Amino acid sequence: MTELPFFVYGTLRPGEHNHDLFLRGRTAAEEPARLPGALLYDGPGYPYLVRDAGPGEVTGELEEVAGELVSAAPGEYAALLSVLDALEEYLGPGHPLNLYEREVCDVRRTRDGRMVRAWVYVAAPAARLGRPIAGGDWLSRRSLEPGRPRLRERLGGEPRLREEPRLRGEPRLREEPRLRDVPRTP
Template sequence: MSDEALPFFVYGTLRSDGHNHVTHLAGRCADIRPAVLEGAALHDGPGFPWAVPDPTPGRRIVGELVSVRPSAYAGALATLDELEGCRADGAGLYVRRRMVVRTEAGEAREAWVYLAGPAAAERLRARPALIVSGDWADR
């Protein structure tokens, strides 16, 4: 798994108004801007959302593009991987993938995105709960 210093696309509790942002990202950010991940769907999970690739036309996830200060990056990456249950073997609760998101200004940017991993797949199959708006804040 690469540790390249890309910004993070956050869409749930890690957004700037979310409780996990305060604990894991506050004070480490260089920039936060509204962004959208096209070709993905948001599902309501057990207190947090699941993002999954979804080619259905119009599917998108609303979130934020978070750039972390270089001096804080390694610590933020390790903290977020641990929070998301991201495992090097790809079998965790989430998997971290390099994807392209669009900022509010229309700029395409590569970012790390945490998608539902294999450990979440069973939960999603058992209880699919699509958030039609694609916005965790508007569920």
């Protein structure tokens, strides 16, 4: 398997809670990048990315989504791929229970404008999209929320339960992992 980098655009970005839980110590490089031809939508505590809307799908002016290009540390690729697939509830191509689909996309590296092929988790067809996030930057959207506690303050203590949409519209609760609960390879 070719070890492609990952393009992360939401809670896996540096400074966000899932970055510390799932990426810290597993990456060799993280650098700013943008995914052209995509829209970012608000979700229940995390964003959804939508590419190239077709007939009957969500439409709007396609823009670039801001994020980071993340490369796995030596020997960490298989473990990182497995952990991210589980986090993003990706069970396989086209699986009806996927929350996200994992696709290969061309991402523009910010430092030199070079296009790099990377794995991107995009919204699965059953995802319930919220409002579009102007400018395609999850971090800008979250910084505007009044009264939102700092992410580092939210990391400690017992896990919280968060509500997520289900295929039939019924909420389900999912326990957020704590740092000590995340498996790491030696």
